[in-house]
Amino acid sequence: MAGKRPAKLRVILNSDDTRKLILPDGIPETIEQMLNEVRKVCELNGNFRMQYQDRDFGDALVNLTSTAELEDLTTVKVIPITDDCSEGFNITASNESMSTQSDDTELLSSSSSTTQTQLWPTVFEIPTFSFETELQLETGNAVHRSNMERLSISFKLKSDILEKVAEEMFKYKAYPTDADFSDVAEALIKKHPCLSETGSYNGCYGWKQRLKTKMGNYRTQLKGIGCSELLVNSFKSKAPADAMPAKNVKKPKRVEANHIPDIPTGETSDKLEIERLSLLSEVKKRNNRTVIKSKMDKTFSVRRQEIVGKELGVEELRERWPALFSINAEFTRITTVPLQPRFLASLDKHYGRLMEIIKKKGGVTGEKTRNILEVLDHVCTCFAYDFGVRVYLLTDALR
């Protein structure tokens, strides 16, 4: 809100440099005046633009397009613009945590609440916390620099840190690995040394464990509000009527080629046959991944019964379960691991070639084919169970 009342703003230049900007004449009326004021007080050179913490979005940083958005005690952030129009921090430290992420990326990622659209970063960037938390961390870091004293962490502080970091991690992965958690915990301690802990070799083991717990709780929370890709993995989604429904659809162990799970409670072979028939038409529709995914999940048990019990041939199986032979859809269905398009394309190619060989000759053996099978088998072991069906069939066909 522009006005003539004196105002104070918190200006973030980088992680180690946050300043207080006093505006005796109030918040300027134009962006240009605002930029000049910051440039003068903070002694900045070069071009930059600004973002501010928007209360409407839980204090997330939003591009500043009008000074009317600002009020007394607002936190703003300076985003330098280099000559080639790309953004980077040439004012001070170039590795500042938020600097390399453009706000466009931030906006896109925050709007994508149910999918991980970005690859895990080489260097994980710790997000900006709430004003209160940042203030405490800033003070804590200053104390830590002078006497190595660690910050006493309140419940609220811990909670805010875990929440924001979990949100940031979720942008990349719903199920981060142990190594990912290590990366993030280390990044957290690196950015805020006052958070380091005694009792572990790198001072961040506790944070790693807390983040694991938080991520689990965060997933539960998201499931509660209907995050589809997490619901797929929950026990309840497999058989809602039972308290421990996972018992009803037993997952196969590794390399368990003859795995046959029971039909879930509340389902019958007839009902699942109807689902199978509807799948035949669903696979012909475009952009129908969600429906196919759901129906394929539902019919997993009967499918396995056919494959293992009835020993269907490849062609017959293809006719009955066409979705099983659509690699992209199937892979996306059975795994939450975001796969790179190149990787998928390569698998698609291998799989296509194998199918061609089998179709033309049947029972073909050979070194190349075996190598391809090895790749597929590895992928099946690493990523999925249902996909193993294909490897099982192909192995069978090549005998």
Place this chain on the structure above:
DNA sequence: GTCTCTGGCGCAAGCCAAAT
């Protein structure tokens, strides 16, 4: 106005089953 009680809610951590 303020103090106390209470119920609801959110959270981190504990627990347990399943997978490896």
Place this chain on the structure above:
DNA sequence: ATTTGGCTTGCGCCAGAGAC
């Protein structure tokens, strides 16, 4: 035996109601 992930538990915060 260890790890992983979902579900449960218990603690603490907070808002609202009621007593003084």
